[in-house]
Amino acid sequence: MNATAKGAPALSFARGVVSIAVVLLLWELGARSKHWMAGDLSAPLRATLGALGFKTSYLPCVGAAPPPTGVLRSWAAILTDVGYWQSWAKSFLRVSGGFTAAMVVGIPFGLLLAVNRTAFGVAFPLFEVLRPIPPLAWVPASIIFWPTQELSISFVTFLGAFYTIVINVVGGAKAIDVRYFQAARSMGSSRWDLFRRIILPGTLPSIVVGAVVGMGITWEVVVAAEMISGGGSQIGGTSGGGLGFFIWNSYVGGSYEQIVVGMISIGIAGFVSSELLRLLGRRVTPWLSQR
Amino acid sequence: MTAAPFVHRETAAPAWRDVPVAPGRTAPVAEATPTRGAIRIENVVKVYGGRSGAVTAVDGCSLDIAAGEIFMVVGPSGCGKTTLLNAVAGFHDISGGRISLDGQVLCDSARPQAPRGSDRVVVFQNGALFPWRTNLENVIFGPVMQRKLSKRDAIDKAMDMMADAGLSGVEHSYPAEVSSGVRRRVEIVRALMNDPKVLLLDEPYRALDALTKSVMHEALLRIYYKNKVTIFFITHDLEEAIFLGHKVAVMTTRPCRPKMILTVDIPHPRDYSVLTSKRFRELARATSAAVHEEALKAFQSGEREG
Amino acid sequence: MAEPALTSSPPTEAPPLGLAAGELVASGVSRSYGAGPERKEVVRDCSFTIERGKLSVMIGPSGCGKSTLVRLLAGFERPTEGTLSLDGAPITGPSRDRQVVFQESALFPWMTTYDNIVYGPRARGDRGEATRALAETLLEKVGLQDFRDKYPPQLSGGMQRRAELARALINDPKVMILDEPFRGLDALTKELMWEYCARLFEESGRTNLFVTTDIDEAVFLADRILIMANVPTRLRAVLEVDLPRPRRLADVAASDRANDIKAEALSLLHEEAMKSFAHGSRAAADFVEAYANRRGPR
Numbered sequence: 001m002n003a004t005a006k007g008a009p010a011l012s013f014a015r016g017v018v019s020i021a022v023v024l025l026l027w028e029l030g031a032r033s034k035h036w037m038a039g040d041l042s043a044p045l046r047a048t049l050g051a052l053g054f055k056t057s058y059l060p061c062v063g064a065a066p067p068p069t070g071v072l073r074s075w076a077a078i079l080t081d082v083g084y085w086q087s088w089a090k091s092f093l094r095v096s097g098g099f100t101a102a103m104v105v106g107i108p109f110g111l112l113l114a115v116n117r118t119a120f121g122v123a124f125p126l127f128e129v130l131r132p133i134p135p136l137a138w139v140p141a142s143i144i145f146w147p148t149q150e151l152s153i154s155f156v157t158f159l160g161a162f163y164t165i166v167i168n169v170v171g172g173a174k175a176i177d178v179r180y181f182q183a184a185r186s187m188g189s190s191r192w193d194l195f196r197r198i199i200l201p202g203t204l205p206s207i208v209v210g211a212v213v214g215m216g217i218t219w220e221v222v223v224a225a226e227m228i229s230g231g232g233s234q235i236g237g238t239s240g241g242g243l244g245f246f247i248w249n250s251y252v253g254g255s256y257e258q259i260v261v262g263m264i265s266i267g268i269a270g271f272v273s274s275e276l277l278r279l280l281g282r283r284v285t286p287w288l289s290q291r
Numbered sequence: 292m293t294a295a296p297f298v299h300r301e302t303a304a305p306a307w308r309d310v311p312v313a314p315g316r317t318a319p320v321a322e323a324t325p326t327r328g329a330i331r332i333e334n335v336v337k338v339y340g341g342r343s344g345a346v347t348a349v350d351g352c353s354l355d356i357a358a359g360e361i362f363m364v365v366g367p368s369g370c371g372k373t374t375l376l377n378a379v380a381g382f383h384d385i386s387g388g389r390i391s392l393d394g395q396v397l398c399d400s401a402r403p404q405a406p407r408g409s410d411r412v413v414v415f416q417n418g419a420l421f422p423w424r425t426n427l428e429n430v431i432f433g434p435v436m437q438r439k440l441s442k443r444d445a446i447d448k449a450m451d452m453m454a455d456a457g458l459s460g461v462e463h464s465y466p467a468e469v470s471s472g473v474r475r476r477v478e479i480v481r482a483l484m485n486d487p488k489v490l491l492l493d494e495p496y497r498a499l500d501a502l503t504k505s506v507m508h509e510a511l512l513r514i515y516y517k518n519k520v521t522i523f524f525i526t527h528d529l530e531e532a533i534f535l536g537h538k539v540a541v542m543t544t545r546p547c548r549p550k551m552i553l554t555v556d557i558p559h560p561r562d563y564s565v566l567t568s569k570r571f572r573e574l575a576r577a578t579s580a581a582v583h584e585e586a587l588k589a590f591q592s593g594e595r596e597g
Numbered sequence: 598m599a600e601p602a603l604t605s606s607p608p609t610e611a612p613p614l615g616l617a618a619g620e621l622v623a624s625g626v627s628r629s630y631g632a633g634p635e636r637k638e639v640v641r642d643c644s645f646t647i648e649r650g651k652l653s654v655m656i657g658p659s660g661c662g663k664s665t666l667v668r669l670l671a672g673f674e675r676p677t678e679g680t681l682s683l684d685g686a687p688i689t690g691p692s693r694d695r696q697v698v699f700q701e702s703a704l705f706p707w708m709t710t711y712d713n714i715v716y717g718p719r720a721r722g723d724r725g726e727a728t729r730a731l732a733e734t735l736l737e738k739v740g741l742q743d744f745r746d747k748y749p750p751q752l753s754g755g756m757q758r759r760a761e762l763a764r765a766l767i768n769d770p771k772v773m774i775l776d777e778p779f780r781g782l783d784a785l786t787k788e789l790m791w792e793y794c795a796r797l798f799e800e801s802g803r804t805n806l807f808v809t810t811d812i813d814e815a816v817f818l819a820d821r822i823l824i825m826a827n828v829p830t831r832l833r834a835v836l837e838v839d840l841p842r843p844r845r846l847a848d849v850a851a852s853d854r855a856n857d858i859k860a861e862a863l864s865l866l867h868e869e870a871m872k873s874f875a876h877g878s879r880a881a882a883d884f885v886e887a888y889a890n891r892r893g894p895r
Contacts (some may be wrong), residue, residue: 179703182673186691187717187768197716201707287707287748368783470660470873500659500780500810502870505863527784563867567860576850586785 031067074257090242098157110169158220161214172206208281325359328488330520336387350546363536369588371547381405426464619804621647626679641829657825658870693707697763
């Protein structure tokens with residue numbers, strides 16, 4: 001950006017930075033208030049509300065949150081712990097496995113539904129009936145049904161991305177402009193040709209969208225599934241359960257800073273995965289990014 | 292090729308003649324010569340300060356528009372004609388010169404930006420009807436919001452004006468439910484409801500196909516014959532300009548300045564047969580070279596007319 | 598983005614006599630959509646002939662049903678009544694014999710210009726050297742040889758049209774149908790395209806059908822103008838345009854004969870266009886009546 005650039009973009013960037021900094025500061029102060037004051041920061045507020053007749057027990061405990069500095073300290077300590085990185089690996093593997101399975105099954109399935117009317121008529125209603133059931137609601141059924149804990153978590157992760165990918169593929173294929181088909185047919189395309197050279201590339205943008213969204217959902221599901229099912233091999237402490245289990249364990253174990261560490265870790269992991277997918281998507285659809 | 296002689300006479304006020312009266316309707320009364328809405332643009336300059344340096348959009352442009360005249364401004368896109376319109380309407384300021392309306396100064400060096408007012412109403416290129424209001428509600432919006440008319444009176448006036456414009460039957464439809472030709476007419480009626488001195492039109496028919504356009508032209512003229520408002524009309528379509536206008540100003544591409552001013556001495560009221568008349572073709576031939584020259588210049592510098 | 602120059606070969610001495618094929622006949626064609634009270638009849642009892650080896654222009658007000666006729670002729674839709682045939686053979690579906698270029702670009706956005714152009718032959722399994730050479734020739738002819746590896750979104754409107762023309766022409770169709778192909782282009786590009794298409798026609802003698810709402814376009818390009826009525830559409834009139842070929846913009850603009858044809862077309866078309874304008878209001882009906890009366894004494 002040259003020196004004479006208009007101030008507007010720089011200003012909004014500065015605004016963003018300032019607002020984040022302010023929130024961090026408030027968080028820090030709020031968390032430390034327990035140490036600085038006799039009681040909670042919110043004690044006077046509670047007193048007033050109590051006097052007005054509100055039940056003070058329903059207010060959140062501001063002072064109970066771990067401060068950012070504490071979180072950073074805890075994080076620095078954990079970085080050398082193998083178990084932490086094992087949790088990363090574990091979650092990543094589950095996500096990759098579930099996501100890949102969802103793509104491998106979902107894309108062809110979606111395309112089949114889009115091109116074949118019989119298949120659509122048979123499979124789509126069933127699909128739509130099952131879709132409203134949240135993947136997490138499947139966890140108990142999955143544990144019963146699948147032989148190992150690992151498979152049951154993977155199945156639930158698979159479901160999360162699967163629905164999204166199929167819906168996007170079907171929608172994308174159906175949204176291809178009919179004029180492309182007309183042009184192709186008038187030039188003598190066979191059905192296979194139509195599929196290979198019109199439907200596939202035409203659906204690619206939607207596949208990419210489905211993948212990116214599906215990846216986000218997969219992360220959500222993995223974390224929750226890990227929390228609920230106990231994360232597979234439980235050796236105690238922070239080892240071997242995945243990031244979701246790591247968070248849950250931190251809560252149970254009382255190290256609240258680690259909870260936040262876990263949360264941020266998952267956020268970063270999800271963000272990195274989605275960005276990688278987005279980059280890959282752009283490589284695969286060169287015609288969209290060129291203007 | 293010798294240029295056709297430009298007749299610089301003051302056109303007499305158009306009177307109603309030769310329009311057959313359909314049974315059941317009374318003949319329209321000849322209007323008196325319009326007295327308001329004369330615009331004088333004197334040596335107007337407009338410079339935009341940009342990141343890459345100053346751009347002179349308008350440089351020393353002078354135009355004289357008589358009261359009640361249809362004044363067409365022709366030029367390629369981006370040449371600065373919209374800047375002129377915006378200056379007259381009061382959306383932009385000017386960097387030099389003066390614009391006055393009926394003798395009163397709108398903007399000059401002392402006050403670079405003309406005040407916005409309902410005496411000068413703009414109809415834009417891309418429809419600006421409120422999609423959440425019916426056509427009638429759109430039309431009465433101006434006067435009611437400015438409290439110039441009560442809602443009852445505004446509705447009465449609107450119904451009349453819409454009927455005149457051939458819009459009976461669509462008053463209570465929403466803009467999205469009617470064709471683009473109808474929408475354009477609704478916008479013009481909405482503008483005229485404010486009883487302006489000047490109607491400013493910025494390529495209003497650009498998006499329409501050729502046949503709809505020609506019908507719209509006649510509709511506009513019919514509306515004009517009933518309300519002798521000054522019309523300042525920007526277009527890149529030379530035929531449209533010559534068909535509608537009393538005067539046609541061919542502008543140079545940036546900076547904007549009148550290259551040639553043509554007085555169209557084809558009498559009003561006009562209809563589509565004018566398009567193939569001898570005089571029309573002469574006028575078109577005389578001006579098309581100039582228009583093409585400017586269009587080519589703009590084309591080569593990366594702008595597009597269409 | 599600067600427009601690349603169009604390379605047009607010099608006009609031949611005498612235009613070819615026209616191919617022996619390429620006559621489209623519509624007979625009693627009707628087409629409606631929907632059923633019951635929602636039924637909209639777009640084409641009613643429409644019959645016309647697109648003569649072989651000629652450039653015909655179909656002109657009518659916007660929304661009159663011309664695009665529906667194009668789809669019927671291309672074979673993308675079937676008529677509810679009547680028949681359409683090419684050289685006597687009934688039209689039952691799309692075919693390489695009838696290539697269409699639409700107003701909105703149907704270039705495949707995920708393929709480069711070159712891949713788009715060779716799509717037809719490739720789809721038929723033809724990957725030969727001759728096809729490659731033909732594609733290169735066409736690329737040069739439309740002036741896009743420098744843009745062969747670009748994607749359609751990177752081309753301007755005019756360039757996309759030309760790429761579509763090349764894509765259609767490589768299939769050597771009997772009939773080329775162009776549905777308002779120049780709508781939305783700026784006036785300069787449009788006029789260049791008119792001349793260009795006139796040249797293409799004059800060199801090949803192939804049957805061409807243009808659909809438009811622009812009378813100047815029709816008069817410039819056509820050997821015959823088919824004037825269509827407002828919806829439900831049918832053929833209203835046929836005007837023969839006997840202007841000399843090769844057509845040049847300057848010549849046609851100066852020609853009195855062209856002006857006469859334009860005047861005749863204008864009066865017919867204006868009446869048809871006004872029918873959309875008048876939708877039940879008294880003032881509009883008077884408008885139409887006034888103009889109908891006006892044409893009387895002329």
